[in-house]
Amino acid sequence: MKQDEILAIIQRQRECFASGATLPVKNRIAALKRLRKTLIENEPRIAKALRADLGKSMEESYMCETGMVISELSYMISHTKKFAKEKTVATPLAQFASRSYQKPTPYGVTLIMSPWNYPVLLTLGPLTDALAAGNTAIVKPSAYSPATSALLAELIGSIFPKEYVAVVTGGREENAFLLEQKFDYIFFTGSKNVGKLVLEKAARHLTPATLELGGKSPCIIDKSANLKLAARRIVFGKYLNCGQTCVAPDYILCHRSVKTEFLTYLTAEIRRQYGSDYRHNDTYGKIISRKHFDRICSLIDRNKVICGGHWDENLLKIEPTVMDNVLWEDAVMKEEIFGPVLPVLTFEEIDQTISVVRDHDKPLALYIFANDRKVIRQVTTACQYGGGCVNDCIIHLATSAMGFGGVGESGMGSYHGKTGFDTFTHYKSIVDKKTWLDLPMRYQPYRKIYQKMIRMFLR
Numbered sequence: 236m237k238q239d240e241i242l243a244i245i246q247r248q249r250e251c252f253a254s255g256a257t258l259p260v261k262n263r264i265a266a267l268k269r270l271r272k273t274l275i276e277n278e279p280r281i282a283k284a285l286r287a288d289l290g291k292s293m294e295e296s297y298m299c300e301t302g303m304v305i306s307e308l309s310y311m312i313s314h315t316k317k318f319a320k321e322k323t324v325a326t327p328l329a330q331f332a333s334r335s336y337q338k339p340t341p342y343g344v345t346l347i348m349s350p351w352n353y354p355v356l357l358t359l360g361p362l363t364d365a366l367a368a369g370n371t372a373i374v375k376p377s378a379y380s381p382a383t384s385a386l387l388a389e390l391i392g393s394i395f396p397k398e399y400v401a402v403v404t405g406g407r408e409e410n411a412f413l414l415e416q417k418f419d420y421i422f423f424t425g426s427k428n429v430g431k432l433v434l435e436k437a438a439r440h441l442t443p444a445t446l447e448l449g450g451k452s453p454c455i456i457d458k459s460a461n462l463k464l465a466a467r468r469i470v471f472g473k474y475l476n477c478g479q480t481c482v483a484p485d486y487i488l489c490h491r492s493v494k495t496e497f498l499t500y501l502t503a504e505i506r507r508q509y510g511s512d513y514r515h516n517d518t519y520g521k522i523i524s525r526k527h528f529d530r531i532c533s534l535i536d537r538n539k540v541i542c543g544g545h546w547d548e549n550l551l552k553i554e555p556t557v558m559d560n561v562l563w564e565d566a567v568m569k570e571e572i573f574g575p576v577l578p579v580l581t582f583e584e585i586d587q588t589i590s591v592v593r594d595h596d597k598p599l600a601l602y603i604f605a606n607d608r609k610v611i612r613q614v615t616t617a618c619q620y621g622g623g624c625v626n627d628c629i630i631h632l633a634t635s636a637m638g639f640g641g642v643g644e645s646g647m648g649s650y651h652g653k654t655g656f657d658t659f660t661h662y663k664s665i666v667d668k669k670t671w672l673d674l675p676m677r678y679q680p681y682r683k684i685y686q687k688m689i690r691m692f693l694r
Contacts, residue, residue, distance in 0.1 A: 236403050236404055236405050236409055238412055241403055241409070241412060241413065241416075242416070244373060244397050244398075244401045244403070245344060245373065245416055245418075247397060247398040248344045248371040248373065248397075248398055248399070248401070249343070249344055250398065251371055251398040251399055252341075252343045252344055252370070252371050256399075257341065257366075257369045257370065257371060257399070258341070258369050260315060260316050260319050263315055263319070263366060263367055263368075263369055264312055264315055264316070266366050266395070266399070267308050267311055267312045267315070267363065267366060267367060268308075268312060269394045269395075270308060270359070270362075270363070270366070270394065271305055271308040271309065271312070273390050273393070273394050274301055274304060274305055274308070274359070274390075275305065277386075277390060278297065278301055279293075280386060281296065281300070281301050281355060281383070281386065282296040282297065282301070283382075284382040284383040284385075284386045285300065285354070285355065285382075285383055287382040287383075288351070288354065288379075288380040288381065288382050288383050288523070289351075289352070289380070289476065289477075289479070289520050289521065289523060290477075290519070290520035290521035290552075291476065291520050292517065292518035292520075294518065295475070295476070295518065295520070296355075299353065299356065299475065299476065300353055300354075300355040300356040301355055303356050303360070303633060304355060304356055304359045304360055304363065306633075306635065307360055307363050307364075307635050307651065307652070307655075308363050310635035310652055311363055311364065311367040311635075311652070311655075311656070314652070314653070314656075315367045315656070318339065318367070318368075318653060318656045319339055319368075319369070320339075321336050321337065321338050321339070322336060322337045323335070323336045324336060324337060326666070327692070327693075328692050329689065329692035329693055330666060330668070331672070331674070332668075332669040332671070332672050333666050333667055333668040333669055334666070334667045335664070335665070335666050335667075336665055336667070337662045337663065337664055337665070338662065338663040338665055339368070339656075339660045339661075339662055340369075340660065340661050340662070340663050341368045341369035341370040341659065341660060341661075342368075342370055342419040342420040342443070342659060342660070342661055343370060343371070343418075343419030343420070344370070344371050344372075344373070344418055344419050345365050345370045345371065345372045345373070345418060345419060345420040345421070345422065345659060346372075346373050346375065346413060346416075346418040346420070346421045346422070347361050347362055347365065347372055347373070347374045347375065347422045348375045348410065348413075348421070348422070348423045348424065348425065348433070349361075349374070349375070349376050349377060349424050349425075350377050350424050350425045350426075351377035351379035351380040351523055352476060352479040352480065352481070352523070352573075353476070353480070354376055354377060354380040354383040354384060354387070355383060355387070357424045357447075358374060358376050358387055359387075360650070360651070360655075361422045361424070361445075361650055361655070362374060362400070363655070364650050364651070364655030364656055364658060364659055365420075365422070365659045366400070367655070367656050367659075368655075368656050368658075368659035368660045369660075370419075370420070370659055371398070371399055371400065372399075372400050372401075373400075373401050373402075373403055373413070373418075374387070374391065374400065374401070374402045374403070375402075375403045375409065375410060375413055376388075376402065376404070378404075378405060378406035378407075379523055379524060380523070384402075384404060385404070387402060388402040388404055414432070414433060414436035414437075415436065417440045417442065418440070418442055419442065420442065420443055420444070420445075420659060421433060421437050421442055421443075421444040421445070422444070422445045422447075422650075422658070422659075423444065423445070423446050423447065424447040424448075424481075425447075425448070426448065426449065427448045427449065427450070427644060427645075430446040430448045430646070433446065434446060444647075444648070445640070445646075445647065445648030445649070445650065445658055446641070446646045446647050446648065447481070447640060447641060447646050447648075447650075448481075448599065448641055448644070448645050448646040449481040449571050449573070449599050449641075449645060449646075450485075450571055450596055450597070450598040450599050450641070450644055450645040451485040451486060451568075451570075451571050451572075451595065451596070451598055452482060452483065452484055452485045452598040452599055452600040452601060452602070452620070452623075453484070453485065453486060453487075453488055453591075453592055453598060453601055453602070454469060454484035454485075454486070454487050454488070454601075454602040454603075454604070454628065455487075455488045455489075455585075455588055455601075455602065455603045455604065455605070455614060456487060456488065456489040456490060456493065456494075456497055456604050456605075457490055457585065457603065457604060457605035457606075457607060457610050458490040458492050458493050459605045459606040459607035459610065460493070460497075460604035460605050460606065460626075461604070461606065461626070462493060462496055462497045462500050463500045464626070465497065465500075465604040465626070466497060466500035466501040466503075466504045467500075467504050467508075468604075468626070468627050468628055469484055469487070469501065469577075469602075469604075469628055470501065470504045470505055470508050470555070471508070471628065471629075472484055472602075472627075472628025472629040473555075473575070473577050473628070474505070474508075474509065474519075474555045474575050475629070476520055477519070477520045477521060477522055477552075477553065477574065477575050478531075478572065478573065478574040478575035478576065478577075479520075479522070479523065479527075479573055479574065480573075480629065481573075481599055482599055482600040482622075482628075482629050482631075482632060483573075483628075483629070484577065484600075484602055484628055485571060485572055485598070486561070486567075486568065486572075486577070486578045486579070486580060487577060487578070487579040487580065488580050488581070488582050488588050488591065488592075489579055489580070489581055489582070490581070490582060490583075491581040491582065491583055494579070494581055498541065498557070498559065498579065501542070501557060502541065502542040502557060505542055505543070505555045505557070509555050513543075513545075513552060513553075513554040513555060514547050514550060514552055519552070519555075521550060521551040521552050522551045522552070522553060522574065523551075524551075525548075525551065527573075527574070528546070528548065528551050528553070530574075531553055531572065531573070531574035531575075531576060532546055532553065533566065534566050534567040534570075534572060534574075534576055535556060535558070535567070535576055536558060536561075536565060536566070536567065539558040539559055539560055539561060539565075539578075540556060540557070540558055541557050541558070541559045542555070542556060542557040543555050543556030543557060543575075544556050553574060553575050553576070554575070555575045555577075556575060556576045556577065557577050557578075557579065558576065558577070558578045558579065559579050560579075561578035561579060561580050562580075563580075565578070585610050585613055585614065586613075588614070589613065589614060589617045589618055592618045592620075593617070593618060593619070596643065596644035596645070597619045597620055597621075597641070597642050597643035597644050597645055598620045598621070598645055599620070599621040599622075599641045599645035599646065600620060600621060600622060600623045600624075600629075600631070601614070601615075601618055601620040601623040602623050602624050602625075602627070602628050603615065603623070603624075603625055603626075604625075604626050605625075605626070611625055619642055619643065620642065620645070621639075621640055621641035621642050621645050621646065621649075622639060622640070632651070634651070634652075635651050635652035635655075636652055637651065637652070637654065638650060638651055638652070638653075638654030638655070639651045639654075640654075676688050676689055677689075
């Protein structure tokens with residue numbers, strides 16, 4: 236898209252927001268309903284686009300992308316009216332007589348930059364929250380998922396005027412140009428390195444931003460865990476979307492006493508879920524690009540592979556792989572894997588594991604499989620991470636009732652449901668002072684009797 240066209244869209248959105256057209260709650264809900272209706276009607280086309288970009292099956296496309304967006308839309312349609320109401324708060328006695336309240340106010344023109352790995356969910360999820368909060372939005376999907384990005388541009392263009400919601404297509408040139416412009420809020424999902432650049436650009440305009448990044452998310456297997464069930468759920472969470480999931484378990488920390496048994500269950504579960512030939516599994520996707528494919532393959536140490544370890548460069552498919560006896564010095568532990576390779580490390584004491592997690596960058600997710608409630612409490616209390624699960628993987632992001640986001644190196648800010656509404660909202664704190672009474676104690680000349688009253692009110 237040409238730069239002058241982008242500038243024209245930004246200006247038109249500023250004018251649209253200034254007109255107040257996005258503020259009425261009924262308008263917001265109507266927009267959300269149009270988006271939901273369009274997604275439901277075009278579900279087969281969305282699945283086809285996701286198939287072209289990532290090899291996703293129809294079932295996975297709905298379960299992990301379209302269906303989750305529809306769920307978020309339904310939640311916001313039901314709750315936006317409540318979220319948008321002014322909230323009265325307590326007023327100090329010293330401010331008698333007045334009413335104090337918080338007024339939810341949209342930021343204005345927002346920029347939403349989404350990645351390629353879940354191009355529908357991670358584009359339309361934050362867009363849903365931005366529209367519910369009363370903003371306009373410029374959406375920039377990834378150039379690495381061209382079929383889905385083109386379809387999103389078509390669908391959004393068919394239901395929203397560009398002065399309300401616009402899709403900017405293109406690659407790095409368009410990304411760079413957008414980040415040079417002034418927005419009222421920026422929402423970015425992607426890698427840590429690009430996230431640093433986004434925050435740097437946002438700082439130039441003092442623009443608030445949410446960063447949804449990633450990191451090496453640990454999965455702890457305690458000796459008290461249900462090992463067979465743990466293996467089943469970890470295989471689902473790790474190899475979903477070929478491991479190209481920001482909250483996928485990046486590596487296993489397994490108690491040494493149960494490692495052999497756990498790995499037996501793990502390898503058996505991989506065969507059960509994905510079959511004996513990954514190349515002919517029609518529901519197992521592919522790696523997004525040759526560059527990403529080559530990077531993942533370079534992390535595999537064949538001397539440590541106990542399951543999988545093969546790949547097909549023509550299909551851009553990598554077999555679900557497990558590596559044992561991995562050390563922190565190995566290449567696979569030096570970066571976020573973001574692919575279907577699962578390294579396994581061991582530990583003796585849970586305190587040791589907690590130290591390991593705390594000594595590295597704060598992860599986006601953490602998973603603990605255990606039946607010992609003391610161990611669970613230790614890990615969830617002592618470790619810092621964005622969010623996670625006890626005895627499961629990934630599912631913590633599938634609810635609108637609580638926020639999803641990172642901390643530290645894995646991101647800042649969160650969204651989904653009320654948290655998402657809050658992310659795209661500024662809460663004005665307002666005191667409405669009454670005129671029928673005006674206490675004289677704050678005015679000069681200050682009198683001793685008034686000072687005694689002030690001290691009494693402000694204790």
